Protein backbone atom coordinates (compact mmCIF):
# COMPACT_ATOMS: atom_id res chain seq x y z
CA UNK A 1 0.00 0.00 0.00
CA UNK A 2 1.33 3.43 -0.87
CA UNK A 3 1.14 6.58 1.19
CA UNK A 4 0.55 9.54 -1.11
CA UNK A 5 -2.11 12.22 -1.07
CA UNK A 6 -5.77 11.28 -1.46
CA UNK A 7 -6.01 11.67 -5.26
CA UNK A 8 -2.71 9.87 -5.86
CA UNK A 9 -3.60 6.96 -3.56
CA UNK A 10 -6.86 6.56 -5.48
CA UNK A 11 -4.90 6.08 -8.70
CA UNK A 12 -1.57 4.56 -7.72
CA UNK A 13 -2.82 2.12 -5.09
CA UNK A 14 -2.94 -0.72 -7.55
CA UNK A 15 -2.34 -4.48 -7.69
CA UNK A 16 1.07 -5.80 -8.63
CA UNK A 17 1.41 -6.21 -12.40
CA UNK A 18 1.04 -9.71 -13.88
CA UNK A 19 3.60 -11.20 -16.29
CA UNK A 20 1.94 -9.18 -19.09
CA UNK A 21 3.00 -5.85 -17.57
CA UNK A 22 -0.45 -4.31 -18.04
CA UNK A 23 -0.71 -0.59 -17.22
CA UNK A 24 -4.26 -0.72 -15.86
CA UNK A 25 -5.37 -3.55 -13.54
CA UNK A 26 -7.12 -6.37 -15.46
CA UNK A 27 -10.28 -8.14 -14.33
CA UNK A 28 -9.74 -11.36 -12.39
CA UNK A 29 -13.03 -13.03 -13.19
CA UNK A 30 -12.38 -16.35 -11.48
CA UNK A 31 -14.24 -18.08 -8.68
CA UNK A 32 -11.20 -19.93 -7.31
CA UNK A 33 -7.40 -20.06 -7.32
CA UNK A 34 -4.98 -23.00 -7.58
CA UNK A 35 -2.41 -24.39 -5.14
CA UNK A 36 1.09 -25.73 -5.89
CA UNK A 37 0.77 -28.82 -3.70
CA UNK A 38 -0.87 -30.27 -0.61
CA UNK A 39 1.34 -28.27 1.74
CA UNK A 40 0.54 -24.98 -0.05
CA UNK A 41 -3.15 -25.79 0.22
CA UNK A 42 -2.95 -26.74 3.91
CA UNK A 43 -1.03 -23.60 4.86
CA UNK A 44 -3.46 -21.42 2.91
CA UNK A 45 -6.50 -22.84 4.66
CA UNK A 46 -4.97 -22.42 8.12
CA UNK A 47 -4.06 -18.84 7.11
CA UNK A 48 -0.35 -19.42 7.77
CA UNK A 49 -0.14 -18.21 4.20
CA UNK A 50 -2.22 -15.18 3.20
CA UNK A 51 -3.33 -15.62 -0.39
CA UNK A 52 -6.40 -15.86 -2.60
CA UNK A 53 -8.34 -19.11 -2.20
CA UNK A 54 -11.88 -18.54 -3.35
CA UNK A 55 -13.63 -15.32 -4.46
CA UNK A 56 -16.23 -15.57 -1.69
CA UNK A 57 -13.30 -14.89 0.71
CA UNK A 58 -11.21 -12.54 -1.40
CA UNK A 59 -10.32 -11.71 -5.00
CA UNK A 60 -7.55 -9.48 -6.43
CA UNK A 61 -10.01 -6.89 -7.82
CA UNK A 62 -11.89 -6.75 -4.53
CA UNK A 63 -8.60 -6.37 -2.68
CA UNK A 64 -7.55 -3.45 -4.87
CA UNK A 65 -10.88 -1.68 -4.35
CA UNK A 66 -10.63 -2.27 -0.60
CA UNK A 67 -7.05 -1.03 -0.35
CA UNK A 68 -8.19 2.26 -1.85
CA UNK A 69 -11.14 2.72 0.49
CA UNK A 70 -9.03 1.74 3.51
CA UNK A 71 -6.43 4.38 2.57
CA UNK A 72 -9.07 7.05 1.85
CA UNK A 73 -10.84 6.57 5.18
CA UNK A 74 -7.64 6.24 7.22
CA UNK A 75 -8.70 2.73 8.32
CA UNK A 76 -6.67 -0.42 9.02
CA UNK A 77 -8.62 -3.02 7.08
CA UNK A 78 -11.95 -3.67 5.38
CA UNK A 79 -14.30 -6.05 3.60
CA UNK A 80 -16.23 -5.45 0.37
CA UNK A 81 -19.82 -6.49 -0.23
CA UNK A 82 -22.30 -6.99 -3.07
CA UNK A 83 -24.39 -4.01 -1.89
CA UNK A 84 -24.40 -1.31 0.75
CA UNK A 85 -27.15 -3.15 2.61
CA UNK A 86 -25.09 -6.37 2.63
CA UNK A 87 -22.29 -4.34 4.26
CA UNK A 88 -24.60 -2.83 6.87
CA UNK A 89 -26.45 -6.08 7.65
CA UNK A 90 -23.26 -8.17 7.87
CA UNK A 91 -21.53 -5.62 10.11
CA UNK A 92 -24.35 -5.75 12.66
CA UNK A 93 -24.89 -9.48 12.34
CA UNK A 94 -21.20 -10.23 12.86
CA UNK A 95 -20.79 -8.02 15.93
CA UNK A 96 -24.09 -8.30 17.84
CA UNK A 97 -25.53 -11.01 20.07
CA UNK A 98 -29.01 -11.70 21.32
CA UNK A 99 -29.90 -9.13 24.00
CA UNK A 100 -27.72 -6.37 22.56
CA UNK A 101 -29.07 -2.87 22.03
CA UNK A 102 -28.39 -0.24 19.35
CA UNK A 103 -28.79 3.52 19.71
CA UNK A 104 -29.36 5.00 16.27
CA UNK A 105 -30.22 8.33 14.74
CA UNK A 106 -33.90 8.34 13.74
CA UNK A 107 -33.21 9.39 10.15
CA UNK A 108 -31.34 6.50 8.61
CA UNK A 109 -31.59 4.87 5.20
CA UNK A 110 -34.98 3.11 4.76
CA UNK A 111 -33.68 -0.47 4.57
CA UNK A 112 -31.39 0.10 7.57
CA UNK A 113 -34.50 1.24 9.44
CA UNK A 114 -36.23 -2.00 8.38
CA UNK A 115 -33.31 -4.05 9.74
CA UNK A 116 -33.69 -2.34 13.12
CA UNK A 117 -37.47 -2.51 13.35
CA UNK A 118 -38.45 -5.65 11.45
CA UNK A 119 -35.59 -8.16 11.50
CA UNK A 120 -33.25 -7.59 14.45
CA UNK A 121 -36.07 -7.91 17.02
CA UNK A 122 -36.43 -11.54 15.81
CA UNK A 123 -33.00 -12.15 17.36
CA UNK A 124 -33.75 -10.07 20.45
CA UNK A 125 -31.65 -7.14 19.27
CA UNK A 126 -33.44 -3.87 19.97
CA UNK A 127 -32.92 -0.27 18.83
CA UNK A 128 -33.68 3.12 20.37
CA UNK A 129 -33.79 6.21 18.16
CA UNK A 130 -32.58 9.66 19.00
CA UNK A 131 -33.81 12.82 17.30
CA UNK A 132 -31.02 14.29 15.18
CA UNK A 133 -32.00 17.77 16.36
CA UNK A 134 -31.58 16.73 19.99
CA UNK A 135 -28.15 15.08 20.20
CA UNK A 136 -28.04 16.08 23.89
CA UNK A 137 -30.60 13.30 24.49
CA UNK A 138 -28.41 10.52 23.07
CA UNK A 139 -26.96 9.52 26.43
CA UNK A 140 -30.42 9.03 27.95
CA UNK A 141 -31.03 6.13 25.54
CA UNK A 142 -27.86 4.26 26.48
CA UNK A 143 -28.40 1.17 28.67
CA UNK A 144 -25.97 -1.49 29.99
CA UNK A 145 -26.89 -3.60 26.91
CA UNK A 146 -26.08 -0.88 24.39
CA UNK A 147 -23.25 -1.96 22.14
CA UNK A 148 -23.45 0.24 19.04
CA UNK A 149 -24.03 3.93 18.33
CA UNK A 150 -25.10 4.32 14.71
CA UNK A 151 -25.67 7.34 12.45
CA UNK A 152 -25.49 8.79 8.94
CA UNK A 153 -24.39 12.32 8.19
CA UNK A 154 -25.54 14.09 6.06
CA UNK A 155 -28.88 12.34 6.55
CA UNK A 156 -31.25 11.11 3.87
CA UNK A 157 -33.43 12.79 2.64
CA UNK A 158 -33.39 15.78 5.03
CA UNK A 159 -29.66 16.60 4.62
CA UNK A 160 -29.23 17.23 8.35
CA UNK A 161 -25.75 17.14 9.86
CA UNK A 162 -24.70 15.26 12.99
CA UNK A 163 -21.63 16.30 14.96
CA UNK A 164 -19.13 13.46 14.51
CA UNK A 165 -16.85 14.79 17.23
CA UNK A 166 -19.73 14.69 19.72
CA UNK A 167 -20.74 11.17 18.66
CA UNK A 168 -17.12 10.05 19.01
CA UNK A 169 -16.93 11.43 22.55
CA UNK A 170 -20.21 9.81 23.63
CA UNK A 171 -19.17 6.44 22.15
CA UNK A 172 -15.83 6.58 23.93
CA UNK A 173 -17.31 7.59 27.27
CA UNK A 174 -19.81 4.69 27.23
CA UNK A 175 -17.50 2.19 25.57
CA UNK A 176 -19.75 1.79 22.51
CA UNK A 177 -18.78 0.98 18.95
CA UNK A 178 -19.42 4.01 16.77
CA UNK A 179 -20.50 3.03 13.25
CA UNK A 180 -21.03 5.74 10.62
CA UNK A 181 -22.66 5.35 7.21
CA UNK A 182 -20.48 7.79 5.22
CA UNK A 183 -22.23 7.24 1.90
CA UNK A 184 -23.53 10.79 1.33
CA UNK A 185 -20.19 12.46 2.07
CA UNK A 186 -17.65 9.96 0.68
CA UNK A 187 -14.17 9.79 2.28
CA UNK A 188 -13.09 12.69 0.04
CA UNK A 189 -15.35 15.04 2.00
CA UNK A 190 -15.33 13.55 5.49
CA UNK A 191 -13.41 10.88 7.40
CA UNK A 192 -15.37 9.73 10.47
CA UNK A 193 -12.48 7.63 11.83
CA UNK A 194 -10.66 10.89 12.67
CA UNK A 195 -13.49 11.65 15.10
CA UNK A 196 -13.46 8.25 16.77
CA UNK A 197 -15.65 6.07 14.51
CA UNK A 198 -14.71 2.39 14.88
CA UNK A 199 -16.23 1.38 11.57
CA UNK A 200 -17.34 3.24 8.47
CA UNK A 201 -19.85 1.69 6.06
CA UNK A 202 -20.64 2.72 2.50
CA UNK A 203 -23.01 2.01 -0.28
CA UNK A 204 -20.43 2.09 -3.10
CA UNK A 205 -23.44 2.16 -5.45
CA UNK A 206 -23.75 5.92 -5.00
CA UNK A 207 -20.92 8.48 -5.43
CA UNK A 208 -18.17 5.84 -5.31
CA UNK A 209 -19.35 4.29 -8.58
CA UNK A 210 -20.86 7.65 -9.44
CA UNK A 211 -22.18 6.58 -12.82
CA UNK A 212 -25.21 4.53 -11.89
CA UNK A 213 -23.77 1.23 -13.11
CA UNK A 214 -22.99 -1.28 -10.38
CA UNK A 215 -24.04 -2.11 -6.83
CA UNK A 216 -21.44 -2.47 -4.11
CA UNK A 217 -20.79 -1.96 -0.42
CA UNK A 218 -17.83 -1.75 1.92
CA UNK A 219 -16.98 -1.58 5.59
CA UNK A 220 -13.61 -0.35 6.88
CA UNK A 221 -12.20 0.12 10.36
CA UNK A 222 -9.94 -1.51 12.89
CA UNK A 223 -8.36 -4.90 12.26
CA UNK A 224 -10.05 -6.90 15.03
CA UNK A 225 -13.58 -5.77 14.17
CA UNK A 226 -13.01 -6.33 10.46
CA UNK A 227 -11.71 -9.82 11.28
CA UNK A 228 -15.08 -10.69 12.89
CA UNK A 229 -16.95 -9.24 9.91
CA UNK A 230 -14.66 -11.09 7.50
CA UNK A 231 -15.24 -14.46 9.19
CA UNK A 232 -19.01 -13.91 9.22
CA UNK A 233 -19.03 -12.87 5.57
CA UNK A 234 -16.65 -15.61 4.42
CA UNK A 235 -19.20 -18.11 5.73
CA UNK A 236 -22.43 -16.37 4.74
CA UNK A 237 -21.48 -15.18 1.24
CA UNK A 238 -22.35 -11.49 0.69
CA UNK A 239 -19.05 -10.80 -1.16
CA UNK A 240 -18.63 -8.24 -3.94
CA UNK A 241 -18.24 -9.70 -7.45
CA UNK A 242 -14.83 -9.26 -9.15
CA UNK A 243 -16.48 -7.44 -12.07
CA UNK A 244 -18.17 -4.88 -9.82
CA UNK A 245 -14.97 -4.50 -7.78
CA UNK A 246 -13.03 -3.78 -10.99
CA UNK A 247 -15.58 -1.13 -12.03
CA UNK A 248 -15.58 0.45 -8.56
CA UNK A 249 -11.80 0.55 -8.30
CA UNK A 250 -11.62 2.43 -11.61
CA UNK A 251 -14.36 4.78 -10.39
CA UNK A 252 -12.37 5.68 -7.29
CA UNK A 253 -9.55 6.97 -9.53
CA UNK A 254 -11.84 9.89 -10.45
CA UNK A 255 -13.70 10.27 -7.13
CA UNK A 256 -11.98 13.51 -6.12
CA UNK A 257 -12.52 15.35 -9.42
CA UNK A 258 -16.07 14.11 -9.75
CA UNK A 259 -17.03 15.04 -6.19
CA UNK A 260 -15.40 18.49 -6.57
CA UNK A 261 -17.67 19.22 -9.55
CA UNK A 262 -20.76 17.61 -7.96
CA UNK A 263 -20.34 19.91 -4.95
CA UNK A 264 -19.64 23.01 -7.02
CA UNK A 265 -22.83 22.38 -9.04
CA UNK A 266 -24.83 21.66 -5.88
CA UNK A 267 -23.73 24.86 -4.13
CA UNK A 268 -24.59 26.88 -7.25
CA UNK A 269 -28.04 25.31 -7.51
CA UNK A 270 -28.67 25.70 -3.75
CA UNK A 271 -27.82 29.41 -3.92
CA UNK A 272 -30.12 29.84 -6.92
CA UNK A 273 -33.00 28.04 -5.17
CA UNK A 274 -32.61 30.05 -1.98
CA UNK A 275 -34.02 33.08 -3.80
CA UNK A 276 -36.77 31.22 -5.67
CA UNK A 277 -40.34 32.28 -4.93
CA UNK A 278 -41.83 28.76 -5.36
CA UNK A 279 -39.44 27.36 -2.74
CA UNK A 280 -40.09 27.95 0.96
CA UNK A 281 -36.93 26.28 2.25
CA UNK A 282 -33.55 25.12 0.93
CA UNK A 283 -31.31 22.82 2.93
CA UNK A 284 -27.71 22.39 1.85
CA UNK A 285 -24.88 21.89 4.37
CA UNK A 286 -22.69 24.70 2.97
CA UNK A 287 -25.45 27.36 2.90
CA UNK A 288 -25.20 29.70 5.90
CA UNK A 289 -28.94 29.17 6.46
CA UNK A 290 -28.41 25.45 7.20
CA UNK A 291 -29.19 24.81 10.90
CA UNK A 292 -25.92 22.88 11.38
CA UNK A 293 -23.78 25.02 9.05
CA UNK A 294 -21.00 25.38 11.64
CA UNK A 295 -20.75 21.64 12.23
CA UNK A 296 -20.80 20.99 8.48
CA UNK A 297 -17.92 23.46 8.00
CA UNK A 298 -15.97 21.80 10.83
CA UNK A 299 -16.17 18.22 9.58
CA UNK A 300 -16.80 18.44 5.82
CA UNK A 301 -14.41 19.59 3.11
CA UNK A 302 -17.33 20.36 0.74
CA UNK A 303 -21.12 20.41 1.06
CA UNK A 304 -21.93 17.20 -0.84
CA UNK A 305 -24.24 16.78 -3.84
CA UNK A 306 -27.64 16.44 -2.16
CA UNK A 307 -30.04 19.36 -1.69
CA UNK A 308 -33.41 19.20 0.07
CA UNK A 309 -36.00 21.81 -0.86
CA UNK A 310 -39.53 22.48 0.30
CA UNK A 311 -41.79 23.25 -2.65
CA UNK A 312 -44.61 25.65 -1.75
CA UNK A 313 -48.06 24.07 -1.76
CA UNK A 314 -47.41 20.67 -0.10
CA UNK A 315 -47.76 17.16 -1.45
CA UNK A 316 -49.63 18.04 -4.70
CA UNK A 317 -47.04 20.67 -5.63
CA UNK A 318 -44.29 18.11 -5.04
CA UNK A 319 -45.97 15.72 -7.49
CA UNK A 320 -46.58 18.50 -10.02
CA UNK A 321 -42.93 19.56 -9.80
CA UNK A 322 -41.80 16.01 -10.58
CA UNK A 323 -44.16 15.80 -13.56
CA UNK A 324 -42.87 19.09 -14.99
CA UNK A 325 -39.20 18.01 -14.91
CA UNK A 326 -37.77 17.54 -18.43
CA UNK A 327 -34.07 16.73 -18.18
CA UNK A 328 -33.36 15.47 -14.64
CA UNK A 329 -34.22 11.82 -13.95
CA UNK A 330 -36.94 10.54 -11.66
CA UNK A 331 -35.04 7.66 -10.12
CA UNK A 332 -34.37 6.01 -6.76
CA UNK A 333 -30.59 6.25 -7.15
CA UNK A 334 -28.40 9.16 -6.08
CA UNK A 335 -24.81 10.25 -6.57
CA UNK A 336 -24.99 9.64 -10.32
CA UNK A 337 -23.52 11.77 -13.15
CA UNK A 338 -27.20 12.41 -14.06
CA UNK A 339 -29.12 14.79 -11.80
CA UNK A 340 -32.01 13.05 -10.05
CA UNK A 341 -35.10 14.43 -8.32
CA UNK A 342 -37.33 12.53 -5.89
CA UNK A 343 -40.39 13.38 -3.84
CA UNK A 344 -40.17 11.16 -0.73
CA UNK A 345 -43.70 11.85 0.62
CA UNK A 346 -45.42 10.40 -2.46
CA UNK A 347 -42.84 7.67 -3.25
CA UNK A 348 -40.16 6.13 -0.99
CA UNK A 349 -41.91 7.12 2.24
CA UNK A 350 -45.55 6.99 1.08
CA UNK A 351 -46.28 3.95 3.28
CA UNK A 352 -45.59 5.94 6.46
CA UNK A 353 -48.23 8.08 8.13
CA UNK A 354 -47.80 11.85 7.87
CA UNK A 355 -46.72 11.93 11.52
CA UNK A 356 -44.11 9.20 10.97
CA UNK A 357 -42.82 11.12 7.96
CA UNK A 358 -42.52 14.34 9.94
CA UNK A 359 -40.62 12.41 12.63
CA UNK A 360 -37.87 11.68 10.10
CA UNK A 361 -37.97 15.21 8.67
CA UNK A 362 -40.07 14.51 5.57
CA UNK A 363 -42.49 17.37 5.01
CA UNK A 364 -45.21 17.08 2.30
CA UNK A 365 -43.42 19.34 -0.22
CA UNK A 366 -39.89 18.01 0.40
CA UNK A 367 -37.99 17.32 -2.82
CA UNK A 368 -34.53 15.74 -2.80
CA UNK A 369 -32.17 16.70 -5.57
CA UNK A 370 -29.05 14.65 -6.27
CA UNK A 371 -27.02 17.13 -8.29
CA UNK A 372 -25.15 15.53 -11.20
CA UNK A 373 -22.34 16.53 -13.53
CA UNK A 374 -24.35 18.09 -16.37
CA UNK A 375 -23.58 21.74 -17.15
CA UNK A 376 -24.90 23.74 -14.20
CA UNK A 377 -26.92 26.13 -16.37
CA UNK A 378 -28.88 23.18 -17.84
CA UNK A 379 -29.57 21.82 -14.35
CA UNK A 380 -30.73 25.21 -13.07
CA UNK A 381 -32.97 25.89 -16.07
CA UNK A 382 -34.68 22.47 -15.83
CA UNK A 383 -35.40 22.84 -12.10
CA UNK A 384 -36.45 26.46 -12.60
CA UNK A 385 -38.95 25.74 -15.39
CA UNK A 386 -40.43 22.84 -13.38
CA UNK A 387 -40.87 25.07 -10.32
CA UNK A 388 -42.52 27.80 -12.38
CA UNK A 389 -44.96 25.32 -13.97
Ligand SMILES: *Cc1c(COP(=O)(O)O)cnc(C)c1O
Pocket residue numbers: 083084085086109152156181183184202203204205206215216217
Ligand atom coordinates in the same frame (compact mmCIF):
# COMPACT_ATOMS: atom_id res chain seq x y z
C1 LIG B 1 -28.22 3.52 -0.93
C2 LIG B 1 -27.84 3.59 0.49
C3 LIG B 1 -27.65 2.43 1.25
C4 LIG B 1 -27.86 1.04 0.68
O1 LIG B 1 -26.97 0.76 -0.34
P1 LIG B 1 -27.27 -0.30 -1.52
O2 LIG B 1 -25.98 -0.34 -2.27
O3 LIG B 1 -28.42 0.22 -2.30
O4 LIG B 1 -27.60 -1.60 -0.85
C5 LIG B 1 -27.28 2.58 2.57
N1 LIG B 1 -27.11 3.79 3.14
C6 LIG B 1 -27.30 4.94 2.44
C7 LIG B 1 -27.10 6.24 3.12
C8 LIG B 1 -27.67 4.88 1.10
O5 LIG B 1 -27.86 6.01 0.42
